[in-house]
Amino acid sequence: xxxxxxxxAANVFVWCGIIYYVYxxxxxxxALEKDLDLLKETLSKEG
Amino acid sequence: MMRPDGTEEKNEEGNTLVWLTGIALLMQxxxxxxxxxxxxxxxxxxxxxxxxxxxxxxxxxxFFVVFICSILFLWKKDREWxxxxxxxxxxxxxxxxxxxxxxxxxxxxxxxxxxxxxxRLTSTLILWLIYVAYLMLRAQSDSGSMRARYAAVLGIVxxxxxxxxxxxxxxxxxxxxxxxxxxNEGIGKGMDPSMLATxxxxxxxxxxxxxxxxxxxxxxxxxxxxxxxxxxxxxxxx
Numbered sequence: 001x002x003x004x005x006x007x008x009a010a011n012v013f014v015w016c017g018i019i020y021y022v023y024x025x026x027x028x029x030x031a032l033e034k035d036l037d038l039l040k041e042t043l044s045k046e047g
Numbered sequence: 048m049m050r051p052d053g054t055e056e057k058n059e060e061g062n063t064l065v066w067l068t069g070i071a072l073l074m075q076x077x078x079x080x081x082x083x084x085x086x087x088x089x090x091x092x093x094x095x096x097x098x099x100x101x102x103x104x105x106x107x108x109x110f111f112v113v114f115i116c117s118i119l120f121l122w123k124k125d126r127e128w129x130x131x132x133x134x135x136x137x138x139x140x141x142x143x144x145x146x147x148x149x150x151x152x153x154x155x156x157x158x159x160x161x162x163x164x165x166x167r168l169t170s171t172l173i174l175w176l177i178y179v180a181y182l183m184l185r186a187q188s189d190s191g192s193m194r195a196r197y198a199a200v201l202g203i204v205x206x207x208x209x210x211x212x213x214x215x216x217x218x219x220x221x222x223x224x225x226x227x228x229x230x231n232e233g234i235g236k237g238m239d240p241s242m243l244a245t246x247x248x249x250x251x252x253x254x255x256x257x258x259x260x261x262x263x264x265x266x267x268x269x270x271x272x273x274x275x276x277x278x279x280x281x282x283x284x285x
Binding site for chain 2: 002003004006007009010011013014017018021022025026028029032033035036039040043046
């Protein structure tokens with residue numbers, strides 16, 4: 001059980017890495033969707 | 048309600064994949080920390096294998112998709128293949144980074160060193176550097192079509208390193224362990240059945256995770272394309 005700290009560290013790195021990546025992906029997609037909607041709205045107003 | 052563009056149906060498929068991936072990852076965690084026995088010689092630290100190997104598998108699979116999609120892009124000149132290659136490369140780099148982080152954490156207590164310059168570790172680092180260069184090329188260069196072509200060539204050349212990584216532990220004496228799943232005695236003969244089942248479950252869960260991430264990354268690239276297209280259309284019409 002000596003190396004439990006190493007196992008914990010590896011586990012934390014993997015899960016934090018995955019969660020951070022999924023979070024940034026979702027955030028970026030949401031921002032792009034907003035930009036697209038705004039752009040469509042502006043273009044439709046301009047005719 | 049179903050929309051004419053099939054959005055509702057795609058959302059339902061996406062939700063099913065999210066749930067399947069979530070359940071598979073949860074089962075994998077239960078299996079790693081409760082079900083699978085502790086390895087006799089390395090002890091509890093050997094459980095890192097159930098993250099380290101699936102991360103390596105996912106990154107190699109992602110780079111294989113880059114390889115195939117890059118060939119198809121150069122052949123068909125269809126932007127769709129370029130989108131898949133770019134999306135997959137990003138995922139591959141993230142998981143290759145996790146391999147390069149979890150590997151040294153496992154190595155420190157077992158080998159007494161965080162890093163050794165043996166064939167497996169060095170070639171994996173080179174693979175990571177190649178695909179980081181691929182992503183930098185895509186981010187830096189501004190000429191759309193040429194950028195995609197240069198990136199496709201780099202994506203194909205980079206993949207040629209993967210067979211070298213796989214066979215490096217067989218061709219040279221390395222610190223890194225020999226393959227345990229596919230051995231000369233047969234598939235899975237070098238491992239305890241419970242360990243093999245846990246590793247199989249981890250590989251399955253990470254493969255589902257790849258498809259989930261791929262869906263999001265492809266959507267991101269398509270949204271960027273649509274915004275670019277509308278901006279260009281507006282610029283030329285005004």
